[in-house]
Amino acid sequence: MTGIYDHPWVYELACSFRDVPAETGVLLAWAAEHRTGEHRPGGPPATVLELAAGPAEHAREFARRGLAATALDLNPEMCAYAAGAAKRQGVELAVVRDDMTRFDLGRRFDLIVTMLDSTSHLMTLDAFVAHLRRAAAHLSPGGLYVMEMSHPRDRLGDEPTVSTGWSVERGGVRADVRWGEPSDRLDPVTQIADDHVTVTVEGRGEPLVIRDVVPYRFWSATELDAAVRLAGGLAVVAQYGDFGAGEDAVALTDPGAWRMITLLRAA
Numbered sequence: 001m002t003g004i005y006d007h008p009w010v011y012e013l014a015c016s017f018r019d020v021p022a023e024t025g026v027l028l029a030w031a032a033e034h035r036t037g038e039h040r041p042g043g044p045p046a047t048v049l050e051l052a053a054g055p056a057e058h059a060r061e062f063a064r065r066g067l068a069a070t071a072l073d074l075n076p077e078m079c080a081y082a083a084g085a086a087k088r089q090g091v092e093l094a095v096v097r098d099d100m101t102r103f104d105l106g107r108r109f110d111l112i113v114t115m116l117d118s119t120s121h122l123m124t125l126d127a128f129v130a131h132l133r134r135a136a137a138h139l140s141p142g143g144l145y146v147m148e149m150s151h152p153r154d155r156l157g158d159e160p161t162v163s164t165g166w167s168v169e170r171g172g173v174r175a176d177v178r179w180g181e182p183s184d185r186l187d188p189v190t191q192i193a194d195d196h197v198t199v200t201v202e203g204r205g206e207p208l209v210i211r212d213v214v215p216y217r218f219w220s221a222t223e224l225d226a227a228v229r230l231a232g233g234l235a236v237v238a239q240y241g242d243f244g245a246g247e248d249a250v251a252l253t254d255p256g257a258w259r260m261i262t263l264l265r266a267a
């Protein structure tokens with residue numbers, strides 16, 4: 001049986017509500033602000049690694065802007081798609097199939113990013129800490145690791161959001177997405193939910209319906225902080241509630257915050 005991650009073009013279409021160039025611009029602004037180097041501040045990053053990159057949209061955008069970009073993902077379909085898309089777009093992208101808890105690329109990067117809650121695929125504290133240690137081991141001195149997670153309010157607020165639905169259309173192809181159903185429950189002990197996912201695509205041949213169950217591990221802000229301290233080698237330098245830099249920065253505590261974006265600097 002294949003799941004949503006085995007259909008990279010459908011996944012990319014489903015996630016096309018994002019403004020990837022704008023987010024990439026903010027990631028670069030944060031790197032300029034928070035990265036340090038031998039001569040402070042660290043200046044614009046030259047190398048970037050996207051972890052659990054899926055179709056590697058951000059890595060491709062970094063490459064388009066002249067950075068030496070690498071994308072890593074466990075899923076072979078995602079890796080093949082990312083490499084093919086980069087080739088079609090004429091951008092240089094190194095693609096590595098590996099596990100974000102175990103990779104060893106033998107080199108370091110000025111900037112590492114993990115986007116769109118991909119750390120929710122780290123199911124245990126051991127996996128999370130192993131992941132943070134691998135990220136730390138791949139950062140240049142003063143380098144920055146940016147982790148985008150969903151906002152804890154989604155699961156801990158007065159009205160927990162266990163299900164979301166949205167529609168997108170690109171080039172006449174439409175996707176109706178349901179990520180999580182109201183009956184999906186977060187296990188109060190393991191903090192894992194089996195999110196039922198349905199994506200319906202119309203406008204490209206026969207209508208296509210993909211149904212999947214995607215395990216999701218909820219990480220709270222305080223658990224994240226504790227995992228970072230346990231892992232060592234990284235320090236939290238900022239947290240934001242959305243993509244916005246400078247005077248557009250959104251605090252994690254802002255009522256309008258809807259992401260938990262953590263900036264970690266190599267200690």
Ligand SMILES: C[S@@+](CC[C@H](N)C(=O)[O-])C[C@H]1O[C@@H](n2cnc3c(N)ncnc32)[C@H](O)[C@@H]1O
Pocket residue numbers: 005015051052053054055056057072073074075078098099100101114115116117118121
């Ligand atoms: C929600 S998708 C996000 C993809 C991408 N970060 C984005 O912003 O579109 C999660 C991705 O994590 C990958 N993944 C899950 N577990 C992984 C692991 N242990 N190591 C590397 N990649 C993993 C999946 O294959 C999938 O492509």
